[in-house]
Amino acid sequence: MEFEKDILCIGAGYVGGPTMAVIADRCPHYRVTVVDIDEDRIRAWNSDRLPIYEPGLDEVVARARGRNLFFSTALEDGIRNSDIIFVSVNTPTKTFGQGAGRAADLQYWEKTARQILRNAESHKIIVEKSTLPVRTAAAMERILNAAPDGPRFDVVSNPEFLAEGTAVRDLESPDRVLVGSRETPEGVQARKAVVEIYANWVSRERILESNIWSSELSKLTANAFLAQRISSINSISALCEKTNAVIDEVAYAIGTDSRIGSKFLKASVGFGGSCFKKDILNLVYICENYGLEEVARYWESVVRINEWQEKRFVRNILSNLFDTVAGKRVALFGFAFKANTGDTRESPAIYVARGLLEERARLVITDPKALGNARAVLADVDGNVSFEEDPYKAAEGAHAIAVLTEWDLYRGLDYERIYRSMVSPAFIFDGRNILDHQKLYEIGFNVFAIGKAPLKHFK
Numbered sequence: 001m002e003f004e005k006d007i008l009c010i011g012a013g014y015v016g017g018p019t020m021a022v023i024a025d026r027c028p029h030y031r032v033t034v035v036d037i038d039e040d041r042i043r044a045w046n047s048d049r050l051p052i053y054e055p056g057l058d059e060v061v062a063r064a065r066g067r068n069l070f071f072s073t074a075l076e077d078g079i080r081n082s083d084i085i086f087v088s089v090n091t092p093t094k095t096f097g098q099g100a101g102r103a104a105d106l107q108y109w110e111k112t113a114r115q116i117l118r119n120a121e122s123h124k125i126i127v128e129k130s131t132l133p134v135r136t137a138a139a140m141e142r143i144l145n146a147a148p149d150g151p152r153f154d155v156v157s158n159p160e161f162l163a164e165g166t167a168v169r170d171l172e173s174p175d176r177v178l179v180g181s182r183e184t185p186e187g188v189q190a191r192k193a194v195v196e197i198y199a200n201w202v203s204r205e206r207i208l209e210s211n212i213w214s215s216e217l218s219k220l221t222a223n224a225f226l227a228q229r230i231s232s233i234n235s236i237s238a239l240c241e242k243t244n245a246v247i248d249e250v251a252y253a254i255g256t257d258s259r260i261g262s263k264f265l266k267a268s269v270g271f272g273g274s275c276f277k278k279d280i281l282n283l284v285y286i287c288e289n290y291g292l293e294e295v296a297r298y299w300e301s302v303v304r305i306n307e308w309q310e311k312r313f314v315r316n317i318l319s320n321l322f323d324t325v326a327g328k329r330v331a332l333f334g335f336a337f338k339a340n341t342g343d344t345r346e347s348p349a350i351y352v353a354r355g356l357l358e359e360r361a362r363l364v365i366t367d368p369k370a371l372g373n374a375r376a377v378l379a380d381v382d383g384n385v386s387f388e389e390d391p392y393k394a395a396e397g398a399h400a401i402a403v404l405t406e407w408d409l410y411r412g413l414d415y416e417r418i419y420r421s422m423v424s425p426a427f428i429f430d431g432r433n434i435l436d437h438q439k440l441y442e443i444g445f446n447v448f449a450i451g452k453a454p455l456k457h458f459k
C-alpha cells in the first residue's frame with residue numbers, strides 16, 4: 001500500500017513512543033516508523049510489554065503496530081525513506097564543562113543531526129520534538145545545511161506538552177499544538193506540512209503557528225509557569241504548618257478565582273519529572289547568557305523552593321521521630337515522580353530516600369509501577385534498602401510511613417491493619433495530602449501532612 005507521508009521519529013522514549021503511536025493511530029494513511037539505538041527498547045516496543053507504562057497506550061499501539069506503525073533500529077534506512085523526521089532524543093542537563101548543571105546537553109541532538117546529514121538523499125523536514133534551549137534550531141539548520149550541494153533541510157519546532165500518566169489523552173485532545181518555523185516561504189511550507197499531520201484529529205484553532213523562537217521559548221515558559229505555581233503553593237504550605245491555616249483550603253479559595261484557576265495548586269513534597277527542573281535551569285542559563293541576572297535569579301528560585309520543600313520533608317520526619325531514624329524501618333509509599341507512571345526521573349522520592357539513608361534508616365520502598373526504576377536509581381547507595389510490591393508488607397514493623405506518590409491505591413488501604421502491624425508510636429508523613437488525616441489520627445497514627453498543623457497524640 002502507498003502511504004501519503006513517511007514519518008520517522010528518532011528516539012523511542014516517553015515522548016517519541018506515545019506521540020508516534022497516536023499519530024499512527026489517527027492517521028492510517030501515513031507510515032510512521034520509530035527508531036532508537038537501544039535494541040532492548042525497540043524489542044520491548046515490539047512486544048506485549050511496552051517499555052513505558054502509560055494508561056491507554058497498549059490499546060493505541062495494538063491498533064496501529066504492524067499496520068502503519070513500526071519500531072526498528074534501522075536508522076539509516078529510516079532517514080532515507082522518510083519525508084518528515086521528528087527528533088525526540090534526550091537532552092538532559094549538562095553534567096560537565098560550561099553550563100554544567102544548567103545548560104542542556106546537546107550531544108545526542110548534534111549526533112542525530114549529523115546522522116541525518118550523512119544519510120539523507122532528498123529534502124527533509126526536521127521536527128524538533130525534544131525540549132531544547134531556545135535558538136537550537138538555528139544551530140541545527142547550520143549543521144544540516146552545511147553541505148552546499150546536499151539536499152535541503154527545513155527545521156520546525158513542535159514542542160511537546162504531554163504529561164506523563166496522561167500522555168495518550170493529552171495527545172488525543174491537546175489544549176493546543178504549537179508549530180514554529182522560519183518565516184521564509186520554505187519555512188512556512190514545512191510548518192504547514194507538520195500542521196497538516198495534527199489537523200487529522202485536532203481542530204484548526206487549537207493548532208498555533210509561530211516563529212521558531214517563540215515556539216521553543218513557549219515550551220520552557222509553560223513548564224516554568226507550572227512549576228512556579230507548585231513552588232508558590234509549597235512555600236505557603238510551610239506557613240500553614242506554623243499557623244492554623246490549611247493549605248488545601250487556601251488553594252481552593254485562590255483557585256476559584258477564575259484569573260488564577262484551580263490546576264497545579266496541590267501542595268506536595270515537591271515536583272519531579274524529567275522536564276520542570278531541566279527546563280527552568282535551561283531558562284536560567286539562557287537568561288544568564290543574555291546578561292539578564294535578575295530574571296535568571298527569579299526563575300532559579302522556583303527550583304530552589306522545590307529543593308527546600310524536599311529537604312524540609314526529610315527534616316520533619318527526622319525531628320518528629322525523636323531526632324533519630326538510625327536503624328528504624330521507614331516505609332516509602334510510592335517512588336514514581338507522580339501517579340500513573342513508572343518514571344522516577346527527578347522524583348522527590350529519590351531525595352527523601354537518600355536523606356533518610358544518610359541518617360541510617362532502614363528503608364522499604366513500595367510502588368505499583370516504579371520498583372524497577374527505583375532499584376536502578378538507588379543502585380549506588382550502600383544503605384539498608386529493600387523493595388516490596390505489597391504496601392502491607394512494606395509497612396510491617398515500620399516506625400513511619402512516608403507517602404511520596406499520589407497513587408489511588410494508597411487511599412484505599414486498610415490503615416487499621418497497617419497500624420496494628422507497625423511499631424508504636426506509629427507515624428504517617430503524607431507528602432501528597434491524599435489520605436484522610438483525621439481518620440488516621442483516630443486510628444492512632446501521628447499524622448503529618450503538607451501545609452496543615454500536625455495531628456499528634458503527644459505534645
Ligand code: UDX
Pocket residue numbers: 160161162163164165223226230263264265266267268269270271272273274275276337338339
Ligand atoms: C510536565 C508538563 O506538564 C508537560 O506539559 C511537559 O511537556 C512535560 O513536563 P510531567 O513532567 O509529565 O509533565 O508531569 P506533571 O503532571 O506536569 O507533574 C510534574 C510534577 O509536579 C510531578 O512530580 C507532580 O506530582 C507535581 N505536581 C503537579 C505537584 O506537586 N502539584 C501539582 O499541583 C501538580
